[in-house]
Amino acid sequence: MLIDKVCPGCAGELVADVPAWCASCEWGLGRFDARRAPRVWGLRAADRVDHWLAFRLNRRQYDELAGRAVDERAPAGRRAGLLLVALPLALLGPACVAGGVVLTMLAGWLGVGLALVALGVALLWPHRQADPWGEWPLTPAEAPAFFALIRRVADAAGTPGPDAVALSHDVSAHMTLRGRRSLVVGLPLWGALDGPERVVLLAHEMGHFVNHDGRRHVVVRAAYHTVQTLYGGVAGSARRLVFAPLFLAVGVPLWGLFAGLLVLGGRDSQRAEDLADQVATRVGGTAAAARLLDALVTLDGLYPAMGARHLNHADPADWRTAAGQLRASTDVGLARLRSVRVDASLLVSHPPAGLRGRMVRSRPQHPPALVVDDAEWAAIDAELAPWFARLRARVRELHP
Structure with missing residues (x-):
């Protein structure tokens, strides 16, 4: 056509x-781009609704927050609504186990009781996404200059520092807050960024230690786990048995419940990301924060670019070379807008990178509060050199 x-x-x-x-x-x-959009819900109609709803919610949240400071906590009504929806879902697993035991022991309904116990155990069983390649833990003794920089960034951000630090082979960085504060920095992304962008990256992750993301609440996490398990089991059974009526009768209501939970939790999660960007901008400066967010829409092809140019995966300078060539060859304006379109899903916890960059530019401009000199960057690169050598070996395993 x-x-x-x-x-x-x-x-x-x-x-x-x-x-x-x-x-x-x-x-x-x-x-909705039906050709490129992944099938995430098992039903294409659900994928379309997911995209339609997420795109509009993303734009509405941008309109609400653009040009003004983000609060550390979501509005009390939104937090209360999220917990109100999440609590019965979080209690479903324990209730099934308790109900199954009662039916078995007191009423003698062995089959029904055991079935309820099995369902409860399935709902409580943790989903572990095993990474066969793992992460490399890092200690202050192995990289004192790197840890000193992390402490300086945390001090400038006014946040706690991490209790543990690790490196990975991913083009990303993230933190976790389960039991202890852990920071994971992907070496390819670290190598691809210049000094001020690295400061922004660390400050953004530090911002997660104080941004009160509602989806980290133990009740909300348990509710997500319950609905994901139920929906995944029903959708999987329907596909295997080619039994569409089961999916329509049970899966569609579960999808609606899951989507509602994602709408409530996702808006708070995106607000938390905006707050982390705000912290990062205050520490590293508006210019570096905007550059980093623009880089995120161009770096999907970082690994292929390294391989195509036969660059050295153990050399941070070569990662920066490949990243610079990607940035130069990409129409960043179009890439930002494509990210607004492609990243529109209730399952995506971050705002689209294009809207994040636009958000940073909409606010008052900040100079960098923390500046790192070339000598310190050289010391940090020297400390991380053995891990970049490990990265090169891992790349050979992943892409023989």
């Missing part, structure tokens, strides 16, 4: 995606 190349909204030229959209007035940007 031929596509009219003129935007009906502003008469500008359309971007040659399918469905097409306009980079000038953003007409058509929120339309």
Whole structure:
């Protein structure tokens, strides 16, 4: 089918995606891309609703927060609503176990009781996503300059520092807050960034230690686990048995429940990400924060770019070279808008990178509060050199 190349909204030229959209007035940007969108819900209609709803919620939240400071906590009503929905779901697993025991011991309903106990155990059983490649724990004795930088960033951000630090082979960074504060930094991403962008990256992760993300609450986590287990089991059974009525009768209501929980929790999670970006901007400066967020929409091809150019995976400078070439060859404006479209899903906890960069630029400009000199960066690169050598070996295992 031929596509009219003129935007009906502003008469500008359309971007040659399918469905097409306009980079000038953003007409058509929120339309669902059935060819590229992954099947995440097991039912294409649910994927369409998910995208439609998430795209509009993302834009609404951006309109609410753009140009102003983000509060450390979500509004009390939203937090209460999230907990109110999550609590009965979190208690479903223990209730099934207790009910099964009571039915078995007191009423003698052995079959029903055991079935309830089995369901309760399945709902309580943890989902472990094993990483066969693992992470590399790092200690202050192994990288004193790196840990000193982390402490300085935490002090500048006004947050606690991590209790544990690890390195990985991912083009990402993240923190966890289960039992102790842990920071994981992906070496490819670290190598791809310049000094000020690295400061912003660390400050963003420190911001997660104080941003009160509602989805980290133990009750909310348990509720997510329960609904994911139920929905995944029903959807999987329906696909294996080719029994669509089961999915329609049970899976669709479960999808609605899960989607409602994601709407409530996801808005708070995205607010928490915006607050972490705000902390990072205050520490590393607006210019570096905007550059980092722009980099995130270009670095998906970082590993292929390294391989195509036969660069040295053990050399941080080569990662920066590949990243620089990706940035130079990418129309960042279009990439930002594509991220707004592609990352529209209730299952995505972060705002689209394109909206994050726009959000940073909408607020008062900040100079960097923390500046690191070249000598310190050289010392940190020297300390991390053995782990970059491990990264090169891992890349050979992953991509022989």
